[in-house]
Amino acid sequence: MTSDSGTASLTRTEAEHRASGITVTSYDVDLDLSVAEETFSSRTTIRFTSSSLRTFVDVKPTALHAVLLDGAPLSPDALDRGRLPLDLTSGEHELVVEATMGFRNDGEGLHRSVDPADGLAYVYGMSFMDAAPSTFACFDQPDLKAPYTMRVTAPADWVVRGNAPAREVGSDAHVRRWELGPTPPLATYFVTLVAGPYHLLGDEHDGIGLGLSARRSLASVLDREADELFTLTRQSFDELHRLFGVRYAFGDYHQAFVPEFNAGAMENPGCITIRDPLLFEGASTRADRCFRANLVAHEMAHQWFGNLVTPQWWDDLWLNESFAEYTGLRVITHATEYDDAPVHDSYLRRVWGITADSRPTTHPVAGNPAEDALAALQNFDGISYARGANVLRQLAARLGDDAFLGGVREHFDLHRFGNATMGDLFACWERAGGGADLSAFVKDWLLTPGADQLSVDREAGVVRRSSPPAYPAERTHLLDVAVHRDGWEVSRHTLTDAETPLDLGDAPVLLDATETTWAICPPDATTMAALPRLAPTMEDDRLRATMWNSVRLALFDGAVTPAQVADLLVAAPPVEDATTAQRGLLAWLQSTVLPLAPEGTTARYHAAVLDVLDRATPGTELQLSAFRHVLATATDAEQLQRWAGGVRRCACRCRTRSASTSTCAGGHGAAWPSSA
Template sequence: MSLTRAEAEHRASVLTVSSYDVDLDLTLAEDVFASRTTIRFRSEAATTFVDVKPRSLHALLLDGQRLDVDVLAEGRVRLDLGAGEHELVVEATMGFRNDGEGLHRSIDPADGRAYVYGMSFMDAAPSVFACFDQPDLKAPYSMRVTAPADWLVVGNAPARDAGSEGATRRWELGPTPPLATYFVTVVAGPYHLIRDEHDGIPLGLSSRQSLASTLDREADELLTLTRQSFDELHRLFGIRYPFGDYHQAFVPEFNAGAMENPGCVTLRDPLLFEGASTRADRSFRANIVAHEMAHQWFGNIVTPKWWDDLWLNESFAEYMGLRVITDATEYVDGPLHDSYARRTWGITADQRPTTHPVAGNAAPDALSALQNFDGISYARGSNVLRQLARRLGDDAFLGGVREHFELHRFGNATMHDLFASWERAGGASLDGFVKDWLLTPGADRIELDRAAGVVRRTSPAAYPADRRHDLVVATHGPDGWTQRSFVVDGPVTPLDAGDTPVLLDATETTWAVSPPDPLTLAALPDLAPAMTDPQLRATMWNSVRLGLFEAVITPAQVADLLATAPPVEDTADGARNLLPWVLETVLPLAPAGSTERFHAAVRAAAERAETGSELQLSAFRATVLSSVDPAELERWAAGEALPEGIDGDSDLRWKARHRLAEIGATDRAALDAALDAERSGSTTVHHARAVSSLPTTEAKEFAWARATGEVSVPNYEVKAAGAGLWRAGQQQVTAPFAAAYFEELDAILGAHQGWVQGDVVEAYFPITHLDDATEAATAAALERDLPGAVRRRLADRFDELRRRRAVQ
């Protein structure tokens, strides 16, 4: 049962929590652990409840009196309280999880060692300890942990070794400053540890032992980023980091990029880059490091009262993280890489029927709030805050933030509290800005009407707004591209472009859809190869991506541009970057021969790139993933016949195997043998995707068993199998599974929970079946009573299906 806002408001009105004392024993068994929680609190005379989600509940003591454990229902224990001080003790056996939430227990395929970490975000905390699980009932935490004697334990406060007994060791942590329940974590296992210090703050890094050499190699850069970010955040905020140690734990099978737990940030361990990495990869990681550090102030010192202000956490950390790495670290080009990785993620979300305001979503319950944890909260919110900082000026912007931290230190606040501080600092009302940019969803469309000599601004009919756009316009003439400032402050703004190509919002300062007009689009295949401004190239590609998304550009037109100017300058291959978009969206929709043209273009780009450069690596990755030559792919999969400057690391070899699987030029036995020869956390995930990509019924059944829970594997493998299931050109093999997705949707939902449930709904949706039957089945499924996060993911897939059909 998801906590409703009304329930949370009532509980906060009658309770004041003094402290939590949590005792965890992680040595019981491989699947369960013991949890004993003591909560001290004051209450009014009232009836309320405590949240706990155990495997089995053993004891409930309220003020020393035993309560019947059978009162537990749907994760809640009813409490009938008199006015005054109380002590509640809850003893339970809890279950370890492998979906990235609660207390996640992972077995490293490389060496069989077990690792544990806590992810309490949203509603997962009660599966670790009993609590009043809502963001505005903050309290100090003390924790005692019993673990195997050779394990390391870290958490929200420095862990003290309390002594060993036989094969176990006790650790004590805290008390902490007041924390929200969703920040509480413990990281335990035979982790490899690196310690350092900066400006009086103890620093730590940890990883699985199988990644120890990688962490050792990466530690200097990570610690340098941490030091630089601390210095800049202290300078900007004027308030020192208040949570003691600052530990960054790189943990396995983590759902998000990272989680800002005070004192102990958890990050997904693929960010340690076992193989080749590019500056774009490292810029993305630097942004995450600084983003989580910014959260220590915005989110951790001051926490939203309710989940509909979660955007404040993420938008602010997104804005500050990018600002910090740009101004205070070597990643001065962070905004460029951010353009490729984040902008279209946010704008496409803002254009779908499921769009929502950045702020003021009035989420009725905790789980429905999770569905708004998306590109709008991150990318659009960050863009809006950047605009606000320009509008107010840095002194007023940062002055308002500092006041906000001081007024609500270790407490809770709302958006209105923050904007009141900004209005006091800036001396002017922000009501209009808030209404148009934060409370009204949907992105404006800014388009050039060349014949009329104007730029037209329109907002979605369902969400009218009157937004001013301060942007830069780039035009191409005899001397190349030139840029100038331009203001769009009405439905029509004069701009006489003549017959020159134009890119609107050339530096992506505002938030709008600005696809290239027909003349510009026709010229881009000739102009783009000579476009030397990196940001202008990013803007061009983002405008083209959004043009295809809006069906004002055809796949054939994109394919023409790919053939002359393949986007290898985006050197990251994350899910939101250009290469996956080209391979997964554009080429399957483009005319016959487009993949071959793209392959020839990226091969040529790799050949002319500087040996050992990031451009060479990026272009060669694209070469591998678009090849149809089995013999060549086999050599690359073996690490042989690679161009000079290219390292045949594990990631590249598995890219070749994945492509071999897609084109049906390998088999399950060969993929299994490759995994056996190099078993690790990352290769296990690669293997799941490659096997699922084979064009055979058996391979698709392999994936389907993971969707329905028939085979239980960790979250990364579940998603990877879903990604491999739907391959272009395999519709004849996947047709039964496209039908089964809707027929067995209940089984799919029942097999997963929380974050992963939504991921599975998205990953296993039959997106390659662009037909009436899939559209009708999706529409029918959306008529059902579905969990909020599931409905959101399914509705977004429905929108994507219809958009792809529109440009098919």
């Protein structure tokens, strides 16, 4: 029969009912990807034990051909909204489902795409969050984990990779047969397959087979990037093994750069899928590469937190992401060349998270109701990632690293290849912390939404702490405070009360100078007036990021005016943030500041970044970043056309240089970066 177009989202009540009576022993999935361009055949054998139970199996086919329960046929016509009813007796069972499935082109299920560069087709699997049943029949919920064996028939010129090492077991002139598994127990949403004429590279580290793949048209790019990617992977494995004290548990580790991916990456055990623009076919900055390094380590951290131990239900999905966000940044900062990662991460993630936490749509980090699978994503944003990671960083500081990591290791030991809740993890931390009671910390930081505001009252000589009236909390803030006297001096403070003494006199101050806590810290009038004078000589990259984030959040909150921000921008153009990402300063400048700033600000800022460009060393990232700011604020259409035609500015002040000559009008040779 042909299924209807609608499917039902699994509710928590349904999942609990099914999990109470079913234990899955194994999945055996047989896929034939060689039969057609639009569809593939799928045969799933599920072995499980159950109590006497009425439930259903999830399957979303193009056509459902046959269903056998313990050898007895069930009617395919019973399929309704992706669910096939099952009336189970107590005991062991075998369910066989044969179907035709449709390749998808939305980045979910089994996605098939054709490379416009050479016409070759590529396939990859994305089973999150409820897409697995469009590839194979399953009990689709995170707490019914089981081992998988996959058998794949593919065109003869394709290779196959997946959650376990792939073995070629047969071939003829037209097809090749592959087997993968059995795997360790996996949640359904982690099951993947990468198949096609991919360009493959291999390596090995510490007994773990490493792999990279990309489309053939990107082969030269992958070859160029492979050394950095393999190095990051080796370094991250070493650091994660050191931190967790638990070996990676999923065999080989393959990273597949795939086309048309609808996310940054997916942490499928043993076979990560990553959007292939992150191979950087064109120019890239250190910020771009730092983002990629962070992503690599983030997905590797998931191999423990998420894959080895999986949430019981989707309401704890935030913990997967917050933990990987925290751990990934920690790993690349301490174990790779990207020791400046916190600065890049600050520009990219901090304001994203706090602005989400300051809107009327704010929500707790944890404890959000997820009555069905799809509802879990409605409250999944910068709060889930950035604030959650910050809270874990605070917890590590409060407990101490030994207790923090000790609790994590106990969590892995207790729930290896199983499922757990946030409560399970915090119980481990309380034991590791010598019986510490973390209930107040959980209530204030994880269950109560909204960001505190920390503000300076110079006359009273205090720092005031206030939480949003709708979400009162009594949070303790551990933070560094930077005060400028003869220079910037940083000292550690603990704010436990609504008012904490801090005698500043008339010295400019940046609260939470290293962004260790989670709060809005707007510059007061004295500080804001001084920043245009101080910012141009502020050499500490970490402090500059804090300054800009404080100003951005203050503008968002209405604590400073667009005119004040414009004066700071002209005095100290923020070209040090070289990222072109949506949440970077250039995007903020274009979308928020310049439209609100006084008339003439764009011209003033354009002149300021022209001056930065003139003074930048040719070929540096600063030059490239300044060039992007110049282009973004240019208003002379004829000038832009001349630049597009190959007439460039010289590093001297004669202003032009023809692309067809070796020197500018002033006899100099240095020009704008051609790669920008």
